[in-house]
Amino acid sequence: MHKLLEKLYGWSYPLLKKLDIGETFSAYVSLAINIVLLCTIAYFIFQLFRYFLVRAMIIIARKSKTRFDDFLVTNKTAKYISHLIPLLFIYKSVPVILKNFVYWEDIFGKLVGIYIVILSLWITKTIFNALRDYLKQNPSYRDKPIDSYIQVIMIVLWIFGFFIIVSKIFDINTGRMLGAFGAISAIIILIFRDTILGFVASVQVSLNDMVRIGDWITFDKFGADGDVIEINLATVKVRNFDNTTTTIPTYSMISDSFRNWRGMINSPGRRIKRHILIKATSIRFLQEDELGELKKIHLVSNYISQRQNEINKFNAMHEVDKSLLINGRNMTNFGLFRKYITQYLSQYPGLNKKMILLCRQLQPTPQGIPLEIYAFSNDKRFENYEYIMADIFDHIFASIPYFDLEIYELSSDKFD
Structure with missing residues (x-):
């Protein structure tokens, strides 16, 4: 791969040097030519893979019996994956193009690496969103707080992604950063207090079956009287009977008293x-x-x-x-x-x-x-x-x- 890239980008500099226009000028012109070549090839790779991946995903979704791949198409997972492939090509090409520009090689290499990490997290998010939509079609999971669990997983992944990005920018070992993270965990717990409380509350709400999506609840403290339409990591949304929406902190569902009318609805009268x-x-x-x-x-x-x-x-x-x-x-x-x-x-x-x-x-x-x-x-x-x-x-x-x-x-x- 490396030798192939050297042949692809190494032809312009010797040719310009023969024109006797100066070594420095030849290097910069060669760099400009290679950047244009890199962008052109990356663009065509992107268009090619986007065309084939998106259509392949659509064909598979139409022919398969499961609806999970339909939601992958809806959430544009294939489109984001097609961005990742030319980025990997750019990541491999940058050291070859900028081998005589060490300073810029380090900067551009880090920027491309950071973008790859962010894009990978975004692709993961689309997959989880497709999984969420798929599970919500199943009656067994329709009333479960799936959004809360996905949000927790994504928060953890974004935290790891943040450490990877910081380690790339400052050339720090990721293991050492995680160790430092443990040392300041008390501060982080203080910052993410509501998120942690919301996660614990959403787990307890789910395990104890206290409230489901679609339940009619009355929560006098927050003026809520209507149907639960969403259960997130931090909030529970209630559509009141006057068509207003009340947002309730999830941890209030276990710390305060509210009335759930599900028993009445399921009863014979x-x-x-x-x-x-x-x-x-x-x-x-x-x-x-x-x-x-x-x-x-x-x-x-x-x-x-x-x-x-x-x-x-x-x-x-x-x-x-x-x-x-x-x-x-x-x-x-x-x-x-x-x-x-x-x-x-x-x-x-x-x-x-x-x-x-x-x-x-x-x-x-x-x-x-x-x-x-x-x-x-x-x-x-x-x-x-x-x-x-x-x-x-x-x-x-x-x-x-x-x-x-x-x-x-x-x-x-x-x-x-």
Whole structure:
């Protein structure tokens, strides 16, 4: 190779020397001719290899069953490799062309060597990007923080590339530089603190399956409420439901508390947990004529008849004086209303009957008695879930007057 290059570049100087134009001038003219020749040959090598490599890669990608080579084409890996081949040719040619210009030979040799290192790292990056795109097509890896791992690998490679470049510029042994690097590692850890924390956090997030791409999360500290669209080494990006984007430091995912709604999405129903406040003063015992009127409500008609028979038998057995309603056993409008809502929920088509379904009374408050609906909707989509919940409570609000109950309202209490 060396002898071939000497023949390629060594013809001009003897020819110019025969013209008797001076040794120094002949050397510089010969150098100029060789530089032009080198650039021309390097250009043709680049065009030739780019043409064949790019087309060969496209042909292979079309014929192969795997999609990895398709992503190599998309990320222009072949194009960058075609830059590397003429650079290697230039790297070998520089010592031959500049053998009589030692100072410039050293400078240009280092510059070409540095460019080769940078280009090699860039080619490696395109290969990893193709691997990332390929893995993201696989459902098993689609929700994994692949970007984080690739970023860590590239950071390590760029650090080694930096040491190689510095060792070439200053003619320092790479091993000695790595030793010095170990000595100043504490400073480097301080500088790259967020990166290191982000890497550790991304590994823990992945291993513990805390969050995946596509998960709906709520992170009150950062005002995030939406779907995770990207998990990087340093940040987690969330597209909020108002179409804004929130960026969360990755290490905050393990240091702070957030809510992941994946369990709800994977479950057979989405929880409805909402209450209304009933005025305590509107709760009372029901009289016989009122029960007769309420029997017209189909959902509680049979219940009233059965319950009324049980109560009458009990009161008769214990000879209860029913001149006062408080004596013995009685039905209340609030208790009957709870039964009605329970029956209504059990027949409502939008609820999952295999999961918990309750209409319950909570601890009394100064504003009234909370009546809570605890159930699960079949449809977990946001707009349908809200419609189901609103439809249920619309019916509850409309049903309350039939049982002579009142809802607590601050304005009505204030001005009564």
